[in-house]
Amino acid sequence: MPLPYVHYRRVFCDLPVEVYVPILSYLSPLDDICFGRIDRKKKAIVESYFWSEFIQLMVSYFSKQELLELRLIQAETGTLISGSTALQFLERKTYPNSDLDIYSPARYSKDVGEFLLRIGYHFCPRERQIMPFHELTEGVQVYDFYRNGQKIQLMSAYYSPMEIILAYHCTTVMNVITATYAYSLYPRTTFSQRRGLIISTDDSAQDEGRQNPYSEFQAHSLRWVGDRRCLSVKLPPMELHFTPYPITANSWQITCVRTPSLPLERYYKRCASVSLTDAALEWLGPDVSSEMLEDIFEGPHDS
Numbered sequence: 001m002p003l004p005y006v007h008y009r010r011v012f013c014d015l016p017v018e019v020y021v022p023i024l025s026y027l028s029p030l031d032d033i034c035f036g037r038i039d040r041k042k043k044a045i046v047e048s049y050f051w052s053e054f055i056q057l058m059v060s061y062f063s064k065q066e067l068l069e070l071r072l073i074q075a076e077t078g079t080l081i082s083g084s085t086a087l088q089f090l091e092r093k094t095y096p097n098s099d100l101d102i103y104s105p106a107r108y109s110k111d112v113g114e115f116l117l118r119i120g121y122h123f124c125p126r127e128r129q130i131m132p133f134h135e136l137t138e139g140v141q142v143y144d145f146y147r148n149g150q151k152i153q154l155m156s157a158y159y160s161p162m163e164i165i166l167a168y169h170c171t172t173v174m175n176v177i178t179a180t181y182a183y184s185l186y187p188r189t190t191f192s193q194r195r196g197l198i199i200s201t202d203d204s205a206q207d208e209g210r211q212n213p214y215s216e217f218q219a220h221s222l223r224w225v226g227d228r229r230c231l232s233v234k235l236p237p238m239e240l241h242f243t244p245y246p247i248t249a250n251s252w253q254i255t256c257v258r259t260p261s262l263p264l265e266r267y268y269k270r271c272a273s274v275s276l277t278d279a280a281l282e283w284l285g286p287d288v289s290s291e292m293l294e295d296i297f298e299g300p301h302d303s
Contacts, residue, residue: 078245
């Protein structure tokens with residue numbers, strides 16, 4: 001007589017910790033997070049697993065101490081890791097010949113660059129960057145750094161780095177790593193359905209996704225970083241003596257615009273929570289004022 005289902009469930013939930021690692025590696029990140037919701041022990045296993053994967057991915061760029069310094073800079077300045085690195089981390093895969101993409105507000109890009117120089121990276125100027133790094137004027141630029149064959153691209157954003165992320169060509173790469181969380185803005189379509197929405201395109205199939213109320217691509221729906229549709233992967237906490245920049249204050253909408261000269265296009269609207277500091281409002285940009293703030297954001301999900 002076959003054993004009842006509850007028996008197999010009990011056995012699976014009581015396996016040694018080391019047995020879960022290969023199992024988690026075969027699951028999607030969404031399934032990993034769901035597994036972590038079983039109980040506190042499984043949550044700790046999943047968080048430890050993702051942190052181990054993150055260390056493994058970043059070890060070619062930073063030592064453990066350097067990575068800690070980078071995370072502190074991220075928390076203080078709102079600097080993000082994105083691009084292929086964030087996708088690799090959530091996928092638990094390594095792409096050959098990929099580099100590390102770091103996004104920073106323009107006023108802090110010098111601080112991030114000076115950190116890279118201090119730990120041994122060399123600045124390789126682009127065609128129009130004829131001066132040493134510390135003499136370059138602040139602004140929206142891309143800086144290239146190299147060390148031991150590894151390349152880091154530092155990209156500066158006029159205000160929030162999320163402005164660049166939300167302007168990516170496709171939703172598949174809209175994933176970010178902050179000091180304490182990794183977020184995927186469109187996790188189900190990216191990791192489960194293996195598809196994405198191409199930005200600024202006119203296609204009937206993608207039109208259907210924008211109009212479907214159950215689709216992650218639903219138009220005119222207000223979204224924000226860390227909302228219930230995002231995948232939120234928690235990284236180990238840090239002891240901070242300052243309030244970190246609130247990435248969850250970045251919001252956006254997908255909006256379809258039809259004109260003879262303009263194809264379907266997306267724009268993003270930024271808002272902020274009433275609990276944010278003046279420094280955070282400055283980071284979001286001058287178009288955000290205290291009168292415009294709406295207390296509509298939740299913090300990162302503890303899942």
